[in-house]
Amino acid sequence: MIDRLVIFGVGLIGGSLALALRAAGAVSEVVGCSRSAANLEEAQRLGVVDRWTTDPVQACEGADVGVLAVPLGSMQGLSQAIADHWPAQAVLTDVGSSKQAVIDAVRAGFGRLPRNFVAGHPIAGTERSGVGAAFGTLFQNRLVILTPADETSPLASERVAEMWRATGARVEFMTPAHHDHVLAATSHLPHVLAFALVESLARMSESDEIFHYAAGGFRDFTRIASSDPVVWRDICLANREAIVEMLDRFKGDLEGLREAIARGDGAELEARFGFAKEARDRFSNSMQVQLDQ
């Protein structure tokens, strides 16, 4: 049970976490903190937070658990703002999509990495953003990855894991570097490709007409290109090394396909498409099993 939960950054993820914990009866009081009073008023109206403040220092008062749910680029500044005020016994975690960068930012902001800070990342989301898009079942049957550092207190890790389990999520642990490598492949690279594809098409002189003839496959393929540009700017900056590595690997594979198309090599195209289809069908089936559990 969490007495006072403080959500820094009440958007899709922070808001959904608050809603899920309230629905589970796992929290007594939720305090929201962000830069925008309008955002916080909406959060209160939607029943996401009990009360709010735009002052991070004030938000620290009496906190039991804190969640940094701001864009990656704001993590260091926020950490610095609360460093001298965050209660030493209170647990702090985050929901950022790049873990080494968050650990570095929190360490820089606090001047050291607090033993009670546990870096975390729920593998869930939609292309929408803002507290209006939050919903309490977002994390059900989804994975949450925690990446404690060497300094991190095991008790704090367990407390954060319990919080996530209360939302219906499953919790796994790994190193920050491994998380960043895996997420570059499954999340960051696809987002960059989706943004790049829509940009390519939108820059074509007949772009209106081109989008007019796009269908459901295109809509699904580009859904993630409707994601928040600031969030994804920060992810690309925070995890740039792993993302560039994945992009270069992908470019090599794409170049091979382009050559096979250009020279009309049907056997190679069928083999490569067939290999991809099998892998994708396997993934899809195992994901369905996961969701059905």
Next chain:
Amino acid sequence: MIDRLVIFGVGLIGGSLALALRAAGAVSEVVGCSRSAANLEEAQRLGVVDRWTTDPVQACEGADVGVLAVPLGSMQGLSQAIADHWPAQAVLTDVGSSKQAVIDAVRAGFGRLPRNFVAGHPIAGTERSGVGAAFGTLFQNRLVILTPADETSPLASERVAEMWRATGARVEFMTPAHHDHVLAATSHLPHVLAFALVESLARMSESDEIFHYAAGGFRDFTRIASSDPVVWRDICLANREAIVEMLDRFKGDLEGLREAIARGDGAELEARFGFAKEARDRFSNSMQVQLDQ
């Protein structure tokens, strides 16, 4: 009203067309023809066809309208097989995703382009294939593009347009070359990218683990990579010039994004992601309006 409709290739598209026309009361009798008797038996069991034959020559008998719904690579061979048997007054059309290639294949197979052949392409589909995936509402509120050649009879074009309108689709006309250019952008390029991404990830040594951490965004992004490898092999071969052109354009834009990520240029990343998001949101809203109509 169509008296006897012959569907060559009774899969997702051919089967859905038959179901839609039957539901609309726009056809008296549907004859299925493909290489596989098992496929045709299933089609009959599912109520997609009234009767069937594996012999294309026999399928021509008494035909009123014929639809070539086989993979692009089979169009020429099939055209050649029916060339001397297709009734001169019967209308013939197709559903291929590349139009100049089909027109060339039919012309080569028949020895000349029949005046009653009207090339067409319904912009609809799912990642599934086979007659078991067919459903009668697939074309409702979707676009069908017809690309008549100079030789094509206007009466035949109108007959095919009427057939598609009976399924709930809207019909538009354009040149084959323009169709191929537009579809390379909105359909063929995304499919190649989705296949390439899944292939890239599946080839990584820890691919099982990587797919384990993939979420809904990845599932949507890669749905089209579960499409039929033979169909997409043939599309890439048939429309290779336009696809290679789009791939090269995309690779240029992707390279620009990669450079911006590598040098940590947050302003450029935010601007480019923002531009893409706006375009994608516009497309999504207009598509919703389309579907709601």
